[in-house]
Amino acid sequence: MADPMRIRAAERDGVVNVKILMSHEMETGQRKDGSGKIVPAHFISKVTATHQGRTVLSAQWGPAVAKNPFLEFNFKGGKKGDRIAITWEDNKGETRTDETTIN
């Protein structure tokens, strides 16, 4: 089970700012280990953010995104107290979903 994400969501003037820190190796599949073998690619390929069931962000990622990625975005229509959920899925099919309350 992957480590939980750290999510912060704050609403101001009708706009919700969301900051997410994800724990993931984001291995590109280009690196070689000490013995010269390729370290297999292992990276987040999809990120989805939902607010009350409505998708507010959908992203397709690749190996260019850094290890332990930080994502920040804004969306309209959320209110303090609403729940938002973030889901990532990686190229190995592993997935993780975390939620937070907008404050």
Added chain:
Amino acid sequence: MKPTNLTAVLAGIAAIAAGCASMSDQEASQKALQLMKASFNERGQAKLERLDQDETQKLCSKPPAQELAKEAAARIEKQNLASIRYPADGKLIGDWKSGERIAQNGQGMQFNDDPKRPSGANCYACHQLSKAEISYGTIGPSLYNFGKLRGTSEPIQRYTYGKVYNSQAFTACSNMPRFGHNGILTEQQIKDVTALLLDPDSPVNK
């Protein structure tokens, strides 16, 4: 009590009090060395012998604020000058292209380095050399136009080669590693670095 005895007793108390407060400088040096020997493990090519200091290192292990005695500085320079081995064939200038590679290479002699691979000199860590390389350090002076400013006379060649071989021959307690004396670079590598500095075709002199 007679006055002389009282003085002696007071002096004794003062001495003991001073000893309790902190170690003497020499005691501290000895104790620090003991501490270090017990606190390091051998690893890869880095053996514990690396903690044994030669006289130069011992004398130079002082805060910069402490002035090195003139005669100590002179002794260091004399000993290190005597250690310089110039090439038997008398040719001091090698290939500057190889010299540039050596100047860029920061590997060698670390506990994770492969001892079979040649070391670099890592010149750019501390010095500016060619104009094109903007990623340079400032621990040492800029060497840009080193040869252009000095020419390539025989004394300059001997000084340059000698400085790379053993920088403390010219500056006691220099921060620069003694590349030849401590076996970091080979004779050919030092010739190549000398070329990087002196060859008119070298980017350093353009």
Added chain:
Amino acid sequence: MMRRTMAAAVLAAGAVLGAAAQSNPEAEIAKYREALAAGNPAELWEARGEALWKQKRGPKAASLEACDLGKGAGVVNGAYAELPRYFADADRVMDLETRLVHCMVALQGLRFEDATKRPFGAGTNRSDFESLAAWITAESRGVTMNVALSHPKEREAYQLGEKMFYFRGGPHDFACATCHAENSKRIRLQDLPNLTEKAGAQLAYTTWPAYRVSQGELRTFQWRLNDCYRQQRFPDLKFASDASIALTAFLARNANGATFNAPAIKR
């Protein structure tokens, strides 16, 4: 949509950096650091560290919550700003990692060899010390550095650490002082703090531990000392060794008066 915008942003950033880098590398690096500061992955280690502190482990099935880091059993807030310090129950000066090892052995019943098996993590092979240090140091964020020299062993540690700082050795004749005893110097493009002066010592010590982007890991002060010695061509500095504690005591004490501001993020 996201991918195209991100790609465009990355290209734009690259172009700006390329042009400006010629004129002022330090300013561009400062901008890069500022951009990184939001979303410091160190928080992931802090979360793990807090969980480890509270987790019952070892033969004694105990947590570390009764561990005394110098301000009383279980008091974590502000503790790092006073370390290293003398601990009467061990009759020695200890830094954070040494004290954690002590508590793992005394409270949790772990063997010293097992507790210190992995001081520095690599990818999914994590080090408990890095996680614990991230959380414990975060609990000293904003606190003024206040390392005491009241006990004779604390004074001795400081004096020995100072000797180590100036000790020139190895095939390159390097000491800590070779790189860290002058103002406004840098190796390649990495600025070097002058650790012999207040300002430099304060800036350096209060920003460790840090998430090292180039390592992709949260690195502690023990790691920093070990890696400095590797680059100085010295042998391997033992984790939580007396020498590492002495050198830490010297450098931490020199930072007194500064506001602690870690875990930070570094290149």
